Amino acid sequence: MKKLLHLELIKNLSYTNFWVIAGLWALLYVLIMIIICMINIGLPGIESKPYLQFPQVWSMGTWIASFFNLLLGIIMIVSVSNEFAFKTFRSQMICGLTRNQLIAGKGLFTILLAVFSMVIVFLVSLVIGIIYTNFGSETSIFEKSYLLLVYFIQAIAYMAMGLFIAVIIRNAALSILTFILYFFPMEFILRSFLPETVQQFFPVKIISNLTPSPDIFQLSASPQMVTNINGQISEGAPPVADLPLNIILIVSIAYIVIFYAASVMIIRKRNL
Amino acid sequence: MYCKIAPWSDSTIHKIQINNKVNAVLEINNLKKNYGKICAVDDLSLRIEEGNVYGILGPNGSGKTTTLSIIMDIIRADQGSFSWFGQVSSVEIKRKIGALIEVPYFYPYLSAEKNLRIIAEIKNVALSNIDRVLQLTHLSERKHTRFDAYSLGMKQRLALAAAMLGDPQVLVLDEPTNGLDPEGIAEVRQIIKIEAAKGKTVILASHILDEVEKVCTHVAVLKKGKLIASGKVKELLDSGEKIIVSATDSDHLQKILSGARFINNIERNNNDFILVLDAPYTAVDINRFTHENGIVLSKLLTQQKSLESQFLELVKQ
Numbered sequence: 001m002k003k004l005l006h007l008e009l010i011k012n013l014s015y016t017n018f019w020v021i022a023g024l025w026a027l028l029y030v031l032i033m034i035i036i037c038m039i040n041i042g043l044p045g046i047e048s049k050p051y052l053q054f055p056q057v058w059s060m061g062t063w064i065a066s067f068f069n070l071l072l073g074i075i076m077i078v079s080v081s082n083e084f085a086f087k088t089f090r091s092q093m094i095c096g097l098t099r100n101q102l103i104a105g106k107g108l109f110t111i112l113l114a115v116f117s118m119v120i121v122f123l124v125s126l127v128i129g130i131i132y133t134n135f136g137s138e139t140s141i142f143e144k145s146y147l148l149l150v151y152f153i154q155a156i157a158y159m160a161m162g163l164f165i166a167v168i169i170r171n172a173a174l175s176i177l178t179f180i181l182y183f184f185p186m187e188f189i190l191r192s193f194l195p196e197t198v199q200q201f202f203p204v205k206i207i208s209n210l211t212p213s214p215d216i217f218q219l220s221a222s223p224q225m226v227t228n229i230n231g232q233i234s235e236g237a238p239p240v241a242d243l244p245l246n247i248i249l250i251v252s253i254a255y256i257v258i259f260y261a262a263s264v265m266i267i268r269k270r271n272l
Numbered sequence: 273m274y275c276k277i278a279p280w281s282d283s284t285i286h287k288i289q290i291n292n293k294v295n296a297v298l299e300i301n302n303l304k305k306n307y308g309k310i311c312a313v314d315d316l317s318l319r320i321e322e323g324n325v326y327g328i329l330g331p332n333g334s335g336k337t338t339t340l341s342i343i344m345d346i347i348r349a350d351q352g353s354f355s356w357f358g359q360v361s362s363v364e365i366k367r368k369i370g371a372l373i374e375v376p377y378f379y380p381y382l383s384a385e386k387n388l389r390i391i392a393e394i395k396n397v398a399l400s401n402i403d404r405v406l407q408l409t410h411l412s413e414r415k416h417t418r419f420d421a422y423s424l425g426m427k428q429r430l431a432l433a434a435a436m437l438g439d440p441q442v443l444v445l446d447e448p449t450n451g452l453d454p455e456g457i458a459e460v461r462q463i464i465k466i467e468a469a470k471g472k473t474v475i476l477a478s479h480i481l482d483e484v485e486k487v488c489t490h491v492a493v494l495k496k497g498k499l500i501a502s503g504k505v506k507e508l509l510d511s512g513e514k515i516i517v518s519a520t521d522s523d524h525l526q527k528i529l530s531g532a533r534f535i536n537n538i539e540r541n542n543n544d545f546i547l548v549l550d551a552p553y554t555a556v557d558i559n560r561f562t563h564e565n566g567i568v569l570s571k572l573l574t575q576q577k578s579l580e581s582q583f584l585e586l587v588k589q
């Protein structure tokens with residue numbers, strides 16, 4: 001375990017592109033959060049910013065972070081496709097790693113990356129919360145902080161999907177293209193042919209619903225809009241009620257397991 | 273005194289039995305691999321024993337790399353089986369084997385040292401070993417250079433260094449001198465010889481006959497995936513001297529020649545006889561032998577075939 005993780009660290013931490021993407025992730029996230037803090041300052045009408053206060057800030061922080069999960073998925077894609085491109089999976093097999101261990105190493109690295117991004121989201125949200133909350137007697141700082149854990153699962157799910165695509169396609173550029181296209185038009189197109197009850201269980205739908213938009217945005221731009229567009233646009237609640245969070249969580253974890261199991265199966269079957 | 277003998281003799285019997293099996297470092301049975309219509313490896317069986325320096329010789333595309341890839345588990349065979357040390361291949365066994373298959377594969381953006389560190393960790397080898405193999409391959413001075421900034425020959429040396437990490441019992445080398453300068457080639461051969469002298473088993477794939485002849489004890493010749501000859505290098509490649517004799521009475525000569533014990537093979541070509549002699553005998557012995565038997569030779573020629581032509585002949589069959 002420790003060995004596999006250490007190997008991943010040697011490989012990735014000396015890789016410039018890894019730092020570029022990871023740095024981009026952190027930079028963009030922090031910048032967007034700062035902008036969100038500033039945007040409403042000039043707006044009259046909304047005197048306070050409830051979504052920047054505890055406990056709402058956890059929802060806001062994780063929701064914004066979820067937009068950048070694609071970058072985490074791309075880090076994983078690049079890392080896996082490099083192993084194919086450099087044929088280093090092959091040389092590591094020759095030295096005595098098993099095919100399972102090749103994937104396990106990526107899994108451990110995924111967990112590590114998810115922990116780091118969760119910590120960053122935690123710190124940024126915490127600082128913003130402290131700045132914007134007017135602490136009263138019944139302020140509950142950590143009420144919604146379980147969302148951090150949900151975000152953690154989501155980050156892993158994105159990376160698991162990235163790994164799965166990279167293991168199938170084996171080429172960084174094509175994998176990234178497939179990943180992004182699947183996220184935006186492809187799954188949406190697939191979904192629209194199916195009844196709504198089935199639609200809800202598609203991977204991207206499930207995984208992105210892990211971190212729903214904070215209440216304040218429900219009327220404006222939000223991922224929920226996408227859902228509404230493909231069916232009838234109704235004024236009230238969507239025709240099929242959103243799945244409860246615990247179901248979404250369970251299905252997401254099931255997807256993670258499926259992505260890993262499928263990747264292991266493919267790696268075992270193919271020549272390296 | 274007597275008490276000691278019983279258990280002692282017991283254990284020797286035991287050892288002998290085990291040795292019979294353990295001696296086979298690698299056993300390949302009826303291996304087969306197809307790529308579409310192309311048969312890359314065709315019903316190949318080999319037995320490589322401890323301490324052998326075993327050459328796998330064959331022209332380009334004869335299936336050497338495919339065979340080595342199968343025994344290192346990176347390509348799945350369609351049929352057949354192989355065993356290392358009498359066991360099914362496993363992670364533990366792999367760590368006893370240092371392999372260099374075809375082109376060296378490393379992380380291009382990592383230094384030579386970091387690349388070796390990855391391999392050392394996989395093999396559970398002490399990091400101090402890295403300096404040893406870098407020195408052995410004369411790369412110490414450039415160990416902090418990125419792999420992609422290495423020259424072809426340096427890359428090949430690094431691959432050899434990686435194969436030797438942890439002082440493995442078996443070296444599997446696929447054209448290890450590929451891309452090296454003459455000095456490098458000599459060094460690599462020297463390294464192989466030193467390892468062999470330590471009792472290591474070396475499996476060496478090559479299309480260069482000269483290389484196999486210089487460093488190997490045993491050889492298997494492949495052609496289009498098929499094994500066409502195998503055995504000790506000396507026996508297989510050194511039996512090249514042919515002697516051509518003729519006399520006025522060919523039939524009499526034939527009778528006499530067939531009575532000579534030291535003649536391995538007789539071939540008649542009209543009035544000429546083409547002979548292959550056993551090891552220490554030469555044309556002098558033939559001349560003396562026929563003379564003693566009352567025949568005067570009208571022709572006595574020795575023909576030393578070049579190894580190259582022998583190899584080509586083997587492959588042509």
Ligand SMILES: Nc1ncnc2c1ncn2[C@@H]1O[C@H](COP(=O)(O)OP(=O)(O)OP(=O)(O)O)[C@@H](O)[C@H]1O
Pocket residue numbers: 307310311312330331332333334335336337338339479
């Ligand atoms: N991945 C592959 N896909 C299709 N055919 C392949 C593949 N790898 C090898 N072959 C074919 O299998 C045969 C044996 O190839 P192999 O690489 O084992 O030869 P080799 O003896 O190592 O040759 P060389 O001396 O050129 O290295 C060749 O005909 C080759 O074209």
Ligand SMILES: [Mg+2]
Pocket residue numbers: 336337338374446
């Ligand atoms: Mg080859």
